[in-house]
Amino acid sequence: MAAGSPIGGIPCLLIEIVKEPVGGSAGLGFSIGGGIDQDPSKNPWAPDDTGIFVTNVMPDGPAARAGLNPGDKILQANGYDLTMATHKDAIKYLTKKKEQVIRLKIFRPDILRTRGNPSM
Amino acid sequence: METESVRSGNSSYVSHRSHRSRDKHRDRKRRSRGDHNHSSSLLKADRSVTIQTPPHSTTGGGDGEDGEEVIEVQILPQDDNWGDNTTAITGTSEQTSMEDISRMAKDMEDSIGLGSIQHLGVVIATMLSFFAFLTPIAFVVLPLVLWKETLDPCNTVCHGLFISFAFKLLILLIGAWALFFRRPRVVMPRVFVFRSMIMALVFVYTLSYWLFYGVRVLDERPSNYQDIVQYAVSLVDALLFIHYLAVILIELRHLRPQFIVKVVRNTDGENRFYHVGQFSIQRAAVWLLEQYYRDFPPYNPALMHIPTRAPKQLTGFKFYDVDGNPGNASASQTRAMIAAAGRRHESIHKERYYEEQEYERRVKKRRVRFVCATEEAFTHIKRLSEERGPAVPMDPHEAAQAIFPAFARPMQKYLRVTKQQPYHTMDSILKHLAFCIVHDCTPKAFLERYLTPGPSIQNESEIHKKQKWTLVSDLPLHNSLEPGMSFALREQSFSLLVTVMRIPTIKLKEDYQDPKSNKFVLRLQSETSV
Numbered sequence: 049m050a051a052g053s054p055i056g057g058i059p060c061l062l063i064e065i066v067k068e069p070v071g072g073s074a075g076l077g078f079s080i081g082g083g084i085d086q087d088p089s090k091n092p093w094a095p096d097d098t099g100i101f102v103t104n105v106m107p108d109g110p111a112a113r114a115g116l117n118p119g120d121k122i123l124q125a126n127g128y129d130l131t132m133a134t135h136k137d138a139i140k141y142l143t144k145k146k147e148q149v150i151r152l153k154i155f156r157p158d159i160l161r162t163r164g165n166p167s168m
Numbered sequence: 169m170e171t172e173s174v175r176s177g178n179s180s181y182v183s184h185r186s187h188r189s190r191d192k193h194r195d196r197k198r199r200s201r202g203d204h205n206h207s208s209s210l211l212k213a214d215r216s217v218t219i220q221t222p223p224h225s226t227t228g229g230g231d232g233e234d235g236e237e238v239i240e241v242q243i244l245p246q247d248d249n250w251g252d253n254t255t256a257i258t259g260t261s262e263q264t265s266m267e268d269i270s271r272m273a274k275d276m277e278d279s280i281g282l283g284s285i286q287h288l289g290v291v292i293a294t295m296l297s298f299f300a301f302l303t304p305i306a307f308v309v310l311p312l313v314l315w316k317e318t319l320d321p322c323n324t325v326c327h328g329l330f331i332s333f334a335f336k337l338l339i340l341l342i343g344a345w346a347l348f349f350r351r352p353r354v355v356m357p358r359v360f361v362f363r364s365m366i367m368a369l370v371f372v373y374t375l376s377y378w379l380f381y382g383v384r385v386l387d388e389r390p391s392n393y394q395d396i397v398q399y400a401v402s403l404v405d406a407l408l409f410i411h412y413l414a415v416i417l418i419e420l421r422h423l424r425p426q427f428i429v430k431v432v433r434n435t436d437g438e439n440r441f442y443h444v445g446q447f448s449i450q451r452a453a454v455w456l457l458e459q460y461y462r463d464f465p466p467y468n469p470a471l472m473h474i475p476t477r478a479p480k481q482l483t484g485f486k487f488y489d490v491d492g493n494p495g496n497a498s499a500s501q502t503r504a505m506i507a508a509a510g511r512r513h514e515s516i517h518k519e520r521y522y523e524e525q526e527y528e529r530r531v532k533k534r535r536v537r538f539v540c541a542t543e544e545a546f547t548h549i550k551r552l553s554e555e556r557g558p559a560v561p562m563d564p565h566e567a568a569q570a571i572f573p574a575f576a577r578p579m580q581k582y583l584r585v586t587k588q589q590p591y592h593t594m595d596s597i598l599k600h601l602a603f604c605i606v607h608d609c610t611p612k613a614f615l616e617r618y619l620t621p622g623p624s625i626q627n628e629s630e631i632h633k634k635q636k637w638t639l640v641s642d643l644p645l646h647n648s649l650e651p652g653m654s655f656a657l658r659e660q661s662f663s664l665l666v667t668v669m670r671i672p673t674i675k676l677k678e679d680y681q682d683p684k685s686n687k688f689v690l691r692l693q694s695e696t697s698v
Contacts, residue, residue: 076698081694085692
């Protein structure tokens, strides 16, 4: 944490993914699970966390190239808050057709050891 | 009013007198008769000692084994605590038919007139009730007979009273008949407290009314007839209320369940649980015996040991000397025997397990053969109306005899393996078969009697025997049941152990569940790929 940076808040990672829509899918190349309407006890990374988590990243997809890992918690997607979103709402925010680029704010437990600049 | 088995209804009056003489008789008889244990008299617990004499003495006694003789000596308890009621072994016997009365007459030398006292009690109770019933009628009739001239003529109110008097008497008669005129089934050892209380009440009421009547009416001879009739009506009312009290005490009080009672048969562990209301020990015993005949299968002593096909003896091991070494034979033998004994101790469990398996398989095989044979035999019989073609009409008994040989042999083998053959004679089987044929029973309905051992009451041979039970308890028999109490009901070959437990007090609370509160959420864990 750099000196002078605000205290509090969650350190997160910014990842930009360029969509490659193929056919019907949105083209981001990962799967998400979780949501406030889902059962958080099944979450293998953070039980009792009702946030949106990345469960699966397709190899050689846009998300894998952007550095997304399974187990990442998505805090924001293009400014839309996903920490208190239902599963369907999260999918809606992630798959808006008008947006070609998705900017995700990611949290992962070992965030301070990852390459890239952790930002607030 | 009560003419039910008020056996000892008035024995409370008589028992004080005869108790002492009964004891004297008892002791004399016991000393002269040695170890004869008669359970129909009031006995205290006997203590007996068995002395084994060394082989060379030749004092009397029973069988000896290897020259030893066994003498049984009974230490008769001294009579110093005859007033003590702590241990009482008393007899209850059911079914007082003519044979019972004659048998009781025989028993009278042991227990001086216990049977005759109980019969006397019934007779006295009946007479007392009749007397009490006829009293109001006498009250009304006597003035008419004795001093008719001076009586006022009977006006409307008086006639009305007559009508109510007549109807109340009729109701009393019907009530008494409905409830109390029953064939006595049960003889109880001690005074039935409630009954004697009721009879005492009746006696006191009637006596006091008669006294009043005698003094005020018969002496003074009042001319107001209406008053006399009213007086008689009040007596009938009082008798009706006593009847009500009798109904409550004798019939209703024990219907609400207060205890749960566990009855275990000590020979084969059959147990049942019953709801029991507030009873005294002897009445509870009577009630439980009635349930026993319905619920318990008959005790079959032959079923205690699983029969083995070929009993194998492992005790005799033969030792063969292979090495031909005469010197070490004994040492190796003993070691081998000890090892064999150790192995045998474990193999007892295995043997037992396999024996039981084997027995069950045999029973099942024979049962299947029996059932198949019976079903096939039943197909040979058809009703005359359903049969087309030439037919020889037979009555049911002949029909039964005609098809019986078809399954007689498998039936006999099955009954033998389940040790039931003493309960079913050929006659009873044929009778049952004829009965089933008459009522269009299927083979399964006919067989249910033999495949499952039903309640004890089904075995007729046991019913015609007199049922003699002994109630063993260390508390006086008048006591009400208390939780934790236990007593035993002994029969000749087994006894029933009874323990009393209280039903827990239930506190029931109300909780309202709004139907609108039945809402549910779906708990999912879905994964979607974007």
